[in-house]
Amino acid sequence: MNEFLTLMKSELVITFIIFLLLFIKIGKGMKNESLLSLVQLLLLVNFIAGFFFNKNGNLFGDMFHTSPLIAFQKNILNLGVYLISLLCADWLKKTPHLPEFFMLMLSSLLGMFFMISSGNLLMFYLSLELATIPLAAMANFDLEKKRSSEGAMKMILSSAFSSGILLFGISLLYGATGTISFAELPSQLTGSSFQVLAFVFVFAAFAFKLSIVPFHLWTADVYEGSPIATTSFLSVISKGSIAFVFISTLYNAFQPLHEVWYTMLVILAIATMIIGNLFALRQQNIKRFLAFSSIAQVGFILVGISSNDSAGITSVVYFILIYVFSNLAAFGVASVIAEKTGKENIDDYKGLYQTNPFLSWILTLALFSLAGIPPTAGFFGKLFLLTAGASKGSYLFITVAALNMIISLYYYLRVVRSVFMEKNDQPIEKINTNLVSKFALILCAAAIVLVGMLSWIFGYIQSLI
Amino acid sequence: MNLLLLILIPLFTAVAGLLSRSKQQVRWISLAGSAAQLVLALILLFAFRNERVGGNDAQMLFEQNYSLFPAWHINFHLGVDGISVAMILLTSFVVIAGVLVSWNIEKMTKEFYFLLILLALGAYGFFISLDLFVLFFFLEIAVIPKYLLIGIWGSGKKEYSANKLALMLMGGSALVLVGILGLYFSSGHSFDLLELSKLNINPKTQHIIFPLLFVGFGVFTALFPLHTWVPDGHSSAPTAGSMFLAGISMKLGGYGCLRVATYIMPEGAKEYSTIIIVLSTIAILYGAFATMMQKDLKYINAYSSVSHCGFVLLGIGMLTKTAMTGAVMQMVSHGLMTALFFAVIGMIYDRTHTRQVNEMGGLMKVMPFITTVFFIVGLCSLGLPGFSGFVAEMTVFMGSWEHVDAFHRIATIAACMSIVVTAVYILRAIGQTAMGPIKESFSGLGDATWNEKLAAIILVAGILAIGIAPGWLNDLLRPGAEIIMQKISAIK
Numbered sequence: 001m002n003e004f005l006t007l008m009k010s011e012l013v014i015t016f017i018i019f020l021l022l023f024i025k026i027g028k029g030m031k032n033e034s035l036l037s038l039v040q041l042l043l044l045v046n047f048i049a050g051f052f053f054n055k056n057g058n059l060f061g062d063m064f065h066t067s068p069l070i071a072f073q074k075n076i077l078n079l080g081v082y083l084i085s086l087l088c089a090d091w092l093k094k095t096p097h098l099p100e101f102f103m104l105m106l107s108s109l110l111g112m113f114f115m116i117s118s119g120n121l122l123m124f125y126l127s128l129e130l131a132t133i134p135l136a137a138m139a140n141f142d143l144e145k146k147r148s149s150e151g152a153m154k155m156i157l158s159s160a161f162s163s164g165i166l167l168f169g170i171s172l173l174y175g176a177t178g179t180i181s182f183a184e185l186p187s188q189l190t191g192s193s194f195q196v197l198a199f200v201f202v203f204a205a206f207a208f209k210l211s212i213v214p215f216h217l218w219t220a221d222v223y224e225g226s227p228i229a230t231t232s233f234l235s236v237i238s239k240g241s242i243a244f245v246f247i248s249t250l251y252n253a254f255q256p257l258h259e260v261w262y263t264m265l266v267i268l269a270i271a272t273m274i275i276g277n278l279f280a281l282r283q284q285n286i287k288r289f290l291a292f293s294s295i296a297q298v299g300f301i302l303v304g305i306s307s308n309d310s311a312g313i314t315s316v317v318y319f320i321l322i323y324v325f326s327n328l329a330a331f332g333v334a335s336v337i338a339e340k341t342g343k344e345n346i347d348d349y350k351g352l353y354q355t356n357p358f359l360s361w362i363l364t365l366a367l368f369s370l371a372g373i374p375p376t377a378g379f380f381g382k383l384f385l386l387t388a389g390a391s392k393g394s395y396l397f398i399t400v401a402a403l404n405m406i407i408s409l410y411y412y413l414r415v416v417r418s419v420f421m422e423k424n425d426q427p428i429e430k431i432n433t434n435l436v437s438k439f440a441l442i443l444c445a446a447a448i449v450l451v452g453m454l455s456w457i458f459g460y461i462q463s464l465i
Numbered sequence: 466m467n468l469l470l471l472i473l474i475p476l477f478t479a480v481a482g483l484l485s486r487s488k489q490q491v492r493w494i495s496l497a498g499s500a501a502q503l504v505l506a507l508i509l510l511f512a513f514r515n516e517r518v519g520g521n522d523a524q525m526l527f528e529q530n531y532s533l534f535p536a537w538h539i540n541f542h543l544g545v546d547g548i549s550v551a552m553i554l555l556t557s558f559v560v561i562a563g564v565l566v567s568w569n570i571e572k573m574t575k576e577f578y579f580l581l582i583l584l585a586l587g588a589y590g591f592f593i594s595l596d597l598f599v600l601f602f603f604l605e606i607a608v609i610p611k612y613l614l615i616g617i618w619g620s621g622k623k624e625y626s627a628n629k630l631a632l633m634l635m636g637g638s639a640l641v642l643v644g645i646l647g648l649y650f651s652s653g654h655s656f657d658l659l660e661l662s663k664l665n666i667n668p669k670t671q672h673i674i675f676p677l678l679f680v681g682f683g684v685f686t687a688l689f690p691l692h693t694w695v696p697d698g699h700s701s702a703p704t705a706g707s708m709f710l711a712g713i714s715m716k717l718g719g720y721g722c723l724r725v726a727t728y729i730m731p732e733g734a735k736e737y738s739t740i741i742i743v744l745s746t747i748a749i750l751y752g753a754f755a756t757m758m759q760k761d762l763k764y765i766n767a768y769s770s771v772s773h774c775g776f777v778l779l780g781i782g783m784l785t786k787t788a789m790t791g792a793v794m795q796m797v798s799h800g801l802m803t804a805l806f807f808a809v810i811g812m813i814y815d816r817t818h819t820r821q822v823n824e825m826g827g828l829m830k831v832m833p834f835i836t837t838v839f840f841i842v843g844l845c846s847l848g849l850p851g852f853s854g855f856v857a858e859m860t861v862f863m864g865s866w867e868h869v870d871a872f873h874r875i876a877t878i879a880a881c882m883s884i885v886v887t888a889v890y891i892l893r894a895i896g897q898t899a900m901g902p903i904k905e906s907f908s909g910l911g912d913a914t915w916n917e918k919l920a921a922i923i924l925v926a927g928i929l930a931i932g933i934a935p936g937w938l939n940d941l942l943r944p945g946a947e948i949i950m951q952k953i954s955a956i957k
Contacts, residue, residue: 314536374603375606379602386642395643406635409632409635410628410632413628413631416613417616420613420616420617421617455534458534
């Protein structure tokens with residue numbers, strides 16, 4: 001019993017918060033402001049608690065598996081959710097269904113936790129569904145906006161489709177190997193073409209969730225239609241969790257097929273980086289822009305994954321930690337501006353520096369970090385991914401990746417140029433950012449500057465493996 | 466002498482500047498910081514000479530080594546030899562002059578100085594790091610401030626120029642990155658410059674990696690045909706931006722070509738030296754002839770920078786000790802000279818509001834100080850004895866002449882001819898601006914203010930110190946060049 005409590009503590013805490021919200025909702029209810037503060041406090045406690053009592057262990061006949069590394073990954077997601085609750089405070093306060101929004105978001109988070117911990121394919125499938133279905137409802141949360149419903153519809157259809165593919169892959173895999181347990185799969189995989197076919201279906205389902213080209217088509221529309229709180233959750237938390245599962249599945253369960261998936265990763269990484277970058281060049285809407293930029297970022301994550309050693313895991317986890325701060329800071333600024341003025345176009349940001357220097361600097365730092373420019377942490381994150389990917393000795397692959405950093409720099413600089421250099425007759429007026437969001441933005445900015453410099457953070461992640 | 470100070474002082478200056486309350490405060494803080502840095506650089510020079518006189522002949526002095534990312538074998542490894550000391554001195558001279566000439570910037574003053582100091586920080590870090598990862602980190606730190614400096618405070622088609630510059634330089638550093646990663650994996654996981662130089666890297670690997678690193682760094686130092694960012698970038702940048710760009714940033718590339726590419730991969734250098742010589746000779750001649758056609762003072766200096774930086778690459782490509790020493794001398798000399806040139810152009814433009822040579826005339830009468838400095842820098846540029854330009858270019862030619870075959874001789878003679886062309890455009894530019902009848906609209910203009918005078922005097926002092934007594938610089942640089950040459954002459 002005691003082991004059950006410690007090993008599943010993150011899941012239990014999240015479940016507790018969900019039920020608490022449910023009781024508040026069906027009970028007397030609370031004002032949005034105080035409810036939001038309560039949830040923020042609980043999420044903070046949850047995040048801090050995530051650092052303690054992390055052990056290795058299995059539960060439920062190896063259906064559920066946890067380790068210090070997995071606990072750390074979960075805690076990165078906890079941190080992300082906490083930051084979203086702070087950054088989008090303005091929007092959250094106004095929404096009439098605040099408890100429902102958090103219930104959905106936390107259910108999805110719970111699904112991700114189970115997914116990261118899952119010990120076999122069935123558990124993985126179930127938790128993936130738990131993580132995905134609330135997302136569709138969250139995408140539809142701007143109830144009066146048509147685009148929001150459109151995004152939700154696209155989301156639910158594409159995820160249903162990818163679930164179908166996944167289930168098909170799982171059943172083929174079960175037929176080919178006779179097991180669905182991650183631990184037993186490696187001994188059963190021989191690399192026969194039937195097994196490879198089954199693996200390709202499972203891989204495609206991952207590619208859908210990670211929006212790897214050519215499975216990325218749903219991403220931009222869903223991002224654009226959803227409220228920013230949902231978009232940032234989708235692009236950071238959801239992407240991050242899938243990347244964690246993806247890497248551990250490839251490295252452990254599908255290790256015997258590593259020659260197959262190395263080739264697939266190289267091709268897909270190149271395609272994802274190039275397509276993501278090229279589409280990002282022409283975007284006007286900041287959310288669509290960040291959507292394509294996050295597709296390109298996934299391409300870089302694939303570069304790191306392709307290394308197939310512990311350096312790959314470390315650098316991917318490290319990159320996602322940094323990505324949480326950088327991307328959430330960018331979305332946070334977009335959210336503050338969109339909530340106060342309703343403006344979401346990059347052209348509207350012209351002359352932003354004249355009126356809102358604070359927001360401008362945060363946005364610039366975040367974009368530089370996404371582009372991988374020192375001294376921001378993104379530089380270290382991206383460089384380590386490339387270093388991990390280069391260990392296989394494929395210069396061409398790394399050169400393509402490095403050149404893609406230049407393309408991405410072009411469009412990140414485009415936003416910086418709008419903010420700092422271009423003139424605008426009607427710039428966005430001065431915005432009084434509320435204290436909570438300001439605190440979160442400063443936290444993100446500090447992390448962007450410091451996480452790279454404090455080199456023990458990388459060492460800490462490495463020590464967890 | 467603690468080398469960390471060289472990074473910490475700019476860092477504190479930048480942060481203190483951000484926290485200050487008024488424009489005047491930012492200016493004084495930046496000036497104090499860069500003055501402290503200049504003093505520190507001079508102390509470094511004397512400490513370095515003392516150590517050497519005292520018989521300490523270790524390759525690098527004042528070494529410090531901290532483990533940064535043990536998993537990747539990345540260390541924060543600092544150390545200097547004569548070449549780095551010279552580059553640090555150059556940087557500190559240019560930085561203080563840049564801070565002084567920007568005294569009258571009123572638009573976003575705090576941000577302007579912050580970016581200037583950040584750029585300087587990147588350059589200092591670059592010149593003292595002995596770990597390729599850290600070196601690359603500082604190299605990239607020095608890129609983005611340039612983008613913002615040009616884009617925000619620039620003139621003309623500034624956004625285009627800023628974009629072009631940032632993308633080309635980042636493209637160069639992407640190549641450098643791939644090269645560094647290649648070295649890392651082919652050497653058995655080391656980023657350490659000294660360790661790498663001791664290993665004999667497989668010539669086949671060098672065959673691939675040397676061009677990546679050389680071209681990557683070459684973009685920074687205007688390697689033909691990747692020099693196209695130079696004219697646009699320089700002409701659009703604000704005065705201090707041009708000074709930093711030509712005086713410091715272009716030198717990062719030359720230093721990288723020498724210290725990283727040539728030093729670690731001597732076989733690669735030997736293999737590609739013909740191509741380097743051909744390209745740099747083209748750059749020297751092309752730059753000189755292109756300058757002849759220019760009417761805008763900033764374009765004149767930008768194209769002449771292409772030509773002058775060609776000498777740096779020519780000196781490296783010749784692979785003799787003297788030529789290499791000359792290449793570094795040329796870096797220092799050109800850095801001081803071009804910074805002064807841009808400073809003078811900025812002073813003239815601030816008063817006349819034009820940079821077109823044919824719209825000026827007779828400025829000697831109203832601004833004697835500025836035009837005198839203009840003369841000095843012009844004469845230095847065309848290589849008159851007594852100034853640093855002569856010493857540096859002469860050393861490169863002497864080093865090149867050590868090769869007896871026809872190819873090297875022809876290249877040397879061709880490069881020499883550019884001096885004549887330089888004389889033509891420099892004398893014409895000076896003649897048209899300073900001499901002749903003065904235009905009525907210019908007759909009321911004033912001469913240099915205290916800050917401009919101080920900036921000019923500091924840079925002229927540097928130029929003369931090299932020009933009149935080149936021995937000390939030669940003593941400083943020669944051992945460094947010797948170590949690189951030892952590796953090259955070891956292969957036969």
